[in-house]
Amino acid sequence: MLRNRVVLIAEGAMEAAARALEEAGFDPVRAAPGPPALAAVRDSEPAAVLVGAGVAAGAPELLSAVVRNAPRDVPVALAGMPVEPLPPEARDLPVIPEEPPELLAGGVRWLARLGGLQRELQRADERYRVLYETSPVPYQSLDPEARILAVNDAWLDLLGFPREEVVGRRFPEFLDPETLPGKQEYFENFKRTGVASGVLFELVRRDGERLTVELDGRVEYDSDGRPVRTHCLLRDVTPQRRVQAALRSSEIRYRHLFESAPVSIWEEDFSELADMLDLLRLQGVEDLERYFEQHPEALREAARKIKVLDVNQRTVELFEARSKRDLLESIDKTFVPESFEVFRREVIALARGEPGFSAEAVVKTLHGRPINVLISLTFPPPGSPNKIALISMTDITSRKRAEENLLKSWFAIENAVDGILWLGADGRVEDANRAACALLGYERRDLCGRSIEAIDAGLADWSAEWARLTQRRAIERETFYIARDGRRVPVTLVENMLEFRGRRFVCAFARDRTERERLEAQLRQAQKLETIGRLAGGIAHDFNNILGPILGCADMLLADLPEGSDAHREVKQIWKAALRAKELVGQILLFSRRAEQARKRVVPHLIVREALDLLKATLPPGVRLVEEIDASCDPVYADPTQLHQVVMNLCTNAVEALGGSGGVVTVRLFRTGVPERLAAAHPELQPVPHVCLQVADNGPGITAKDRERLFEPFFTTKENGSGLGLSVVHGIVTGHGGAIDVVSEPGRGACFSVYLPALAAEESERAAERPAAEQRSRKRRTILYVEDQEDVARVVRKMLERQGHEVVPASDGPEALETFRRARDRFDLVITDQTMPSMSGIALARELLGIRPDLPIVLLTGYGERLTADDARAAGIREVVKKPVLRAELAAAVRRALESRVTD
Secondary structure (H helix, E strand, O other), rough: OOOOOOEEOOOOOHHHHHHHHHHHHOOEEOOOOHHHHHHHHOOOOOOOEEHHHHHHHHHHHHHHHHHHOOOOOOOOOEOOOOOOOOOHHHHHEEEEEEOHHHHHHHHHHHHHHHHHHHHHHHHHHHHHHHHHHHHOOOEEEEEOOOOOEEOOOHHHHOOOOOOHHOOEEEHHEEEEEHHHHHHHHHHHHHHOEEEEEEEEEEOOOEEEEEEEEEEEEEEEOOOOEEEEEEEEEEEEHHHHHHHHHHHHHHHHHHHHOOOOOOOOEEEEHHHHHHHHHHHHHHOOOOOOHHHHHHHHHHHHHHHHEEEEEEOOOOHHHHHOOOHHHHOOOOHHHHHOOHHHHHHHHHHHHHHHHEEEEEEEEEEOOOOOEEEEEEEEOOOOOOOOOOOOOEEEEEEHHHHHHHHHOOOOHHHHHHOOOOEEEEEEOOEEEEEHHHHHHHHHHHOOHHHOOOOOOOOOOOOHHHHHHHHHHHHEEEEEEEEEEEOOOOOOOEEEEEEEEEOOOOEEEEEEEEEEEEEEEEHHHHHHHHHHHHHHHHHHHHHHHHHHHHHHHHHHHHHHHHOOOOOOOOOHHHHHHHHHHHHHHHHHHHHHHHHHOOOOOOEEOOOOOHHHHOOOOOOHHHOOOOOEEEEOOOOOOOOEEEEEHHHHHHHHHHHHHHHHHHHOEEEEEEEEEEEEEHHHHHHHHHOOOOOOOOEEEEEEEEEOOOOHHHHOOOOOOOOOOOOOOOHHHHHHHHHHHHOOOOOOOOOOOOOOEEEEEEEEEEEEEEEEEEEEEEEOOOOOOOOEEEEEEEOOOOHHHHHHHHHHHHHOOEEEOOOOOHHHHHHHOOOOOOOOEEEEEEEOOOOOOOHHHHHHHHHOOOOOOOEEEOOOOOOOHHHHOOOOOOOOOOOOOOHHHHHHHHHHHHHHHHOO
């Protein structure tokens, strides 16, 4: 939870600062300099601490104490810049200007967020601690003196010590004393380089058993580059080391069997390589591993230093050579790029004085065929004049291929989307993959042993099916599987008769058709709605262009004619009819999702209650309205008019569904999440809190056939219905990022549930409406008006001239640009249509604002044009007016655009 308390430490009351903080949602705590201030910092759990400039200058010791005593997650800042030098502890403190107070509040908000981040960092540290303590990999941390700072439980289990006997002791105390010499050099080198990888140690358990571990680690440094602690992971490699030791003993004992050995054996001279490593050390190269990483050419030179003295016959055969000489003269042909990485590790092991090396590698035969080998070798003992080593190579190509194929097969089967069942001759399930278990709702152990006849609803006789499969080998059919909970799952089934080691069985692949059938139905519905919507949108757009001059001229005639006259009344009827046509266009475009919506922060229960108050006055006798409205529901981001329309349409449908017999209509509003069933059907729904509006009736209900077509435009079961009510509701809800769900059975009524995403607190604040401007400009202005349709242009131009403005017309974007460039300072405002042949209104606006950035622009757009308010604002548009244009709407938009220029 974000803290909101702020401690103010100052000589005065800092009233302005406190008020600004309160308005910003903070709880300011004033503390006088001295012990009260320190107590407030320590005990009040503040989000931030502000120290006045006067206190910082006059009481530096107090400032130092505040900085030292403030919790680590509580940021401290100065309110104003002190004139006196600050104590060392406070020199890096941020400074927030005390004036204006709004700037101070903004700075404190930033500090509070910083404190929240620091607290989150502490929680992350705690998670990291739990992670390393519970890790199955042994972990240790040492200080610069090799004392143990921390180990996890896996480390304690590995060595058999209790924690109290470990922490604080030096790590060398746990090493085998015989291997201790030289390990201090490893540690010093580790501290210098910061990295340890594959370092081997001989450790002694509490019970005396010796272990060989491989260590990988990193060093943590402070800001001055000094080591603070190490972080190391240990891996028990004792079994591998024991195998290598046994191999070395065997190689020495059975040297005379060299030629007859069943594995490839190489006798190699490491003398020149050892000399090269000694020379590098004399030249000051301490970290050979890093040196070879930085100098790959040196690694290739090192490879050439190794002399192959002999190979056995198995080696000649393995590398497909004609003879030993043939192989020894073509050694370079056996390498692949990956070979040098293995060789690098081998050289590092030799340089460290390790007794041997083992690794898997890929090499090539002289014919270019890659083979996988396991390389094992024993290095000559340190100080020994004999630098001869024996290297064994075991061909593991077949094993690696078999392992990989087995893993691929297992992985493919276990992770297949289709359910796979293995069936015996008796029709019982012998095995199943994960998808089959999930499909049927069984654990694997419960599914195995069940008869397929109890699972496959379309299978009457397994013996007959087995006989058909024996003849045809494979059968594909569609059927239903009976799940554990009784569900009938539609599946496409492919059964294959297979034989393995003399035994026949059936492998059945079952693909769930549920989602496919649902998606196909959903796609058909979406395509139908899209086709109708596109047709309706196109008709509505053209109708708007015809309607514009009618509505505009009627609007102006009403202003000219005497009110109460016959002409005024007749024109008023024309105006009303045109206005109803405009609203009808809006409704048609709603279900095609092409109408722009004037959304804002809306408190839903107020809209619902307002709609229900209107509905009550028109309820027929015998119909009772039950309201279950939760007034604490979160706000939503919506068009209030359209939300009102949703309530009215759903309630009207519910009342009409009751017919003349009466009944109950229940309206509920509550906060909820998205049900799993609805989320699966509408994956576009966000996993956030939603507000649910439910309208239910106890009427005759809806048949399944009608339910599939409920939201199709023009579909109705009423004799005089238009078929637009529910399609408009569907368009509004989906356009608002929501979903609508219908539950109904014949004879049991119907329930419509509308889900709309709720606004989070910060989104609600951003979506709140801003107050309108207080003053209105009535000065005559010069307006550049751009419209390509002559009849629309004539009407809008006359509207503007009647409002007292001078209008300069242009028929398209290029003409408007040319006119504006000739007299850029003449125009106070530009009004432009959005859809024009040569240049869109948005494109024209960008060009004009590139010439004069302060220019107010009003955009006229039709309902069918896919343009959002965000698109318009991003292009610099001040106002957007929907066509057909009403005189009052146009005047208000012009006034707001001009006033916005003044406020800017």
